[in-house]
Amino acid sequence: MSEVETKERIETINPTTGKSLDHYEYMTDEEVKVAISKCHEAFKKWKEVSPKDRAEKIQAIGKELANSKEELAQLMTDEMGKTLEQSRQEVDLCVAICQNTSEIGPKELKTEERELLNGNKGRVSFAPIGVVYGIQPWNYPSYQVVRYSVASLMAGNGVLLKHASNVTGSGKLLAHIYREAGLSEGLFTTLVISHDQSDDVIKNKLVRGVTLTGSPDAGKKIGQKATAALKKSVLELGSNDAYLVLEDADIDMAVKACVMGRIYNNGETCIAAKRFIAVEKIYDEFRDKFVKAMSEVKMGDPNDENTELGPVARKDLRDDLHEQVVKSVEKGAKIACGGKIPSREGFFYPATVLENVQPGQPAYEDEFFGPVASLIKARDNEDAMRIANDSRFGLGGGIFSKDEDAAIEMAEKHFDTGMVFINSFGLAEPSMPFGGVKDSGYGREHGGFGLKEFVNVKSVMKR
Template identity: 85%
Template sequence: MSEVGTKEAIETTNPSTGRSLDHYEYMTKEEVIESISKCHQAFKTWKEVTPEKRAEVIKAIGIELVNAKEELAQLMTDEMGKTLKQSRQEVDLCAAICKYTAEIGPKELKTEERDMVNGERGRVSYAPVGVIYGIQPWNYPSYQVVRYSIANLMAGNSVLLKHASNVTGTGKLLERIYSKAGIPAGLFTTLVISHDQSDEVIKNKLVRGVTLTGSPEAGRNIGQKATAELKKTVLELGSNDAYLVFEDADIDLAVKACVMGRIYNNGETCIAAKRFIVVEKVYEEFREKFVKSMREVNMGDPNNETTELGPMAREDLRDDIHEQVLKSVERGAEIACGGKMPDGEGFYYPATVLENVQPGQPAYEDEFFGPVASLIKAKDNEDAMRIANDSHFGLGGGIFSKDEEAAIEMAERHFDTGMVFINSFGLADPAMPFGGVKNSGYGREHGGFGLKEFVNIKSVMKR
């Protein structure tokens, strides 16, 4: 993103063509301060609204998201390249989050009566704290915003958004959708700002919490800045999720799910399937079918219904992942399919499989944020789990096995991640907690947990 002083506006680009989409002027310092102040003033009114009344507004936001579905889906596809079908699915998920949050919010936030050890009675309340600042990425331009903002609005907080520059249009459209649903003016505000301006937002005394979805590097940077101001953070960072194929797995099912898990959202998903750890007994069968399916993935215009893989979101991101592929090959990995930069306009990169993946290679150690799969052979089920946990990350993962009870037990006892999928590839579900461990961050969203990340859990005790 360009900084203020070198360029006066953000320029968004269509990754399918490489052509300019729109320009958005940066806000001035004074405009940012005024926006924060208005957001805080809106909070002071909103916190007095009952959870039941807030829930009605949250429901209305969900309805307006559905009403704007085609406009919002098309804009997301134009700005970051996901297939139009998947953009529509993203809007549906956003609406489902609103519905679920509105249903559970009043109950989750209800003051609790407790018996104290000394025989007296106490109360635990969940009080909103103020302005919550969200720094969000481009890969799910609506979902990432809805995920943190709806929970915080339900909790009684107000929300600021700094969206990734290449999806600025989506951030502005979401602000209009929320406004149309009837939230108070200033309660949800999209800031069009630079990184330096963002640092000043974190320092602003009216901002009470910071949540970021991004890379581990961004997490360390923002986490340090927020901690210096003694402000709580929730960080949802990257990962190189492992999907384990055990010797008793349904191989056809595993192949189908693993291909989808690698190419969904053009492979640009923090919780995507990235490392495929297959036990020796079924390795060759899985490899043959997996490589064949990846080779046959239909890459093209994301607006076409038959397209399975669109372009990467930015040219630099495509360059980065190709460099990761080349470095992995230099260190002993082999390309089973893909791995070549295509000609023509747009930022396309083919579905790629790397095999002979070993420690010390980017394909083993790092996150591939694009349609590149790492294929790893394990001796047995226990060895597969060892390799899966041999990672700096811990967001999600999966296990394929016909013995589902044993797979569930292994997931619960041994898989060092925040989420595990059994015999499937999954994304987010509003009813289930979302978040990770290790370099994948900390804190939880969804499942009611996100409602309490930025509230004052207050004890009121009486004699």
């Protein structure tokens, strides 16, 4: 018998204590097929619902998320270790996404009238395509799910979710919240499945779209599998975002924003600030203040309101992060603060700064998914932009400068990345597109763009 047939279970672990939280049984292959079929049947009814009425259901999901805020926030903190305050902020963001989607959805999906070259009339409609399958990570257990599912539902599609195993409880609670909001049975379904079963979901003929948020390696695998099955895909992958501190930057403001940009969500964010490129003229001042601020970050129990940095989500992830630090040091990087695994229960890692970061080191080339900052010196503003773009990634980035017009021009014309933040660190904004280029993936979410990723843009022409 296979692992799944013997009902092997998922065990979730609290990263703050290292102790077991809960167990969940995998679904059988037959249960998965039934769930997909139910989602498809629910979709066939849902697609007939008007965008205006769909928007009302999306609003209801937002209200139910708000009603469940404390329960959901506590579960996220228990499962992946973010501070309780930031878990609450995540739920607030999810509520805002529902509100924004319900407001713009009917307008974005409205059929367009067009004039044709021959004087005839044309119409462009946005028809739902069917069941959309989302494979989501653990670092934002609610936001990552709400981001794609609410857009897909608003467009008229059905939604399946495979959540990361260590946040299985959050995935199941979200399914419950969606049902409590009045969503039809089966229209949003959390699948508790293995990777092999996930591959079969992608192949299932009733599944029409696949979206993944994860690592570039995972993106390559899922992208290939979706393409092999001729399924539309959206990939939001990792990054090594550069934040440029230019000659005329407000150093104190830049330090404050850069520290928060590196430690927010325990540093486990694809769009987190990771490489800090300061020009030579102000490098020493920025370096001294930045290292001091990072060394003073309060690490501890994420349930404590005074804690600024909780644990890394899993032991293996913490160990991988430390190995990247060690290998960077072996290749010439220097530890300015942090860099040691503390002797305490849980999977903690201190706020760390590496300097003398050079090409060929993991600190320069790779994504550090945890509170480790790479500090790099540039000759001048032009050199800083060169270094920023010297990366296989391109999700987000930032520029600190008192000349905001010049910074905006630099961002729009020269920064090879999907999102740029001026004098701030990056957070998701429901009204703005979210996504990247190069190894950071393709496709866009938010800002109305996500509503049309999984629709049939249909041309109807008449005489």
